[in-house]
Amino acid sequence: MSQELATTSYALLGLLAFGDGLTGYELKQRADNTLRFYWVSPAMSQVYTELTRLEQLALVKMNTERRGLRTTRRYHLTDAGSTALREWLARPPAEFPILKHPVALRLLMGHLIDPGMRRSMLDAYLQSLAQRRIELQAVRDSLGDEPAVRFPAMVADWGLDYYESERAMVTELRRRLEGE
Amino acid sequence: MSQELATTSYALLGLLAFGDGLTGYELKQRADNTLRFYWVSPAMSQVYTELTRLEQLALVKMNTERRGLRTTRRYHLTDAGSTALREWLARPPAEFPILKHPVALRLLMGHLIDPGMRRSMLDAYLQSLAQRRIELQAVRDSLGDEPAVRFPAMVADWGLDYYESERAMVTELRRRLEGE
DNA sequence: ACAGCCATGTAACTCGTTACATGATTAC
DNA sequence: GTAATCATGTAACGAGTTACATGGCTGT
Secondary structure (H helix, E strand, O other): OOOOOOOOHHHHHHHHHOOEEEOHHHHHHHHHHOOOHHHHOOOOOHHHHHHHHHHHHHOOEEEEEEEOEEEEEEEEEHHHHHHHHHHHHHHHOOOOEEEEEEHHHHOOOOOOOOOOHHHHHHHHHHHHHHHHHHHHHHHHHHHOOOOOHHHHHHHHHHHHHHHHHHHHHHHHHHHHOOOO | OOOOOHHHHHHHHHHHHHHEOOHHHHHHHHHHHHHHHHOOOOOOHHHHHHHHHHHHHHOOEEEEEEEEOOOEEEEEOOHHHHHHHHHHHHHHOOOOOEOHHHHHHHHOHHHOHHHHHHHHHHHHHHHHHHHHHHHHHHHHHHHHHHHHHHHHHHHHHHHHHHHHHHHHHHHHHHHHHHHH
């Protein structure tokens, strides 16, 4: 029963565990609101191929609806899907996080960048970081206090703290680059 | 001249910009010491294929050495390679970091995990985080105060601060899960 | 009428991994 | 002599992306 699926597949099953009966399109939207910050938001095309595969594995089932001429497919977790998800969650250990940090990577080669560029790179990063934070804050606000989304809220708070500490660290780095 | 290479290719060029005349094997070791923490450490096989490609693009050149029966290939940056690397570094903006955080992803679905498991997952994460930190600290120590590696040292310090703030946040999360 | 969103998919391709394969050199 | 490390590659595969392709529904 513990067939190896990619983490992204489990992530999609997890989204279905919250809002059952979603279309591929809606699933992508949910992914943009949550997965994007802690994992990745798969491309639309991948969502659809993934759903097809999960259906073949009988982890989700699909209902075809017809509204006028348009066909809409809504996906639900099956019992097998729910079991597979819980088994994955119970299977330790969780892998160590992977960080792909282009700004850190570039700063590593700081001696090849001119000083002004180094500083403006960090400034630009601070700006995009602030933007991201606003986006995550909006998601956090939308979750409110509802017990049903207590864990998503907790993780969103974690993410916000991370953005804050990153902001502080980069600001300090920026200051160190100032004095030269 | 600004042909699009993958970020990992530039990362390898960057490593060659520090220690010129490295073998594929040595390059992999350097990657394990630095890139691993902020980007990814490519598999050995990828290092070799990447070097072959970079050579075809004339961004690196290769010297074949013979020591007894063994053939060793040492790679150096060419002028074109150095230029391509600098151009990439000067080409803003740097992309936003990507975080793949399996622990956060799982906690998102915390309602599907039993409370004991939730706590032990965070405990295990704290442990591997401490381990990682020791590894990065060793790298940092090896860099010392030398001006030639000032930027790698700066980035290593940044990474250490990140591990520390992550430790603090997870410890706090762990505490919140305690009271239930 | 037109824009923007909803909705679903296929095809080609790239990046990167694991598994496979080989063998020399060095230190104990 | 034998284990660890140095050294280089090929083959098969998987995960994920972008580009391509289509078309209905909704609000103004």
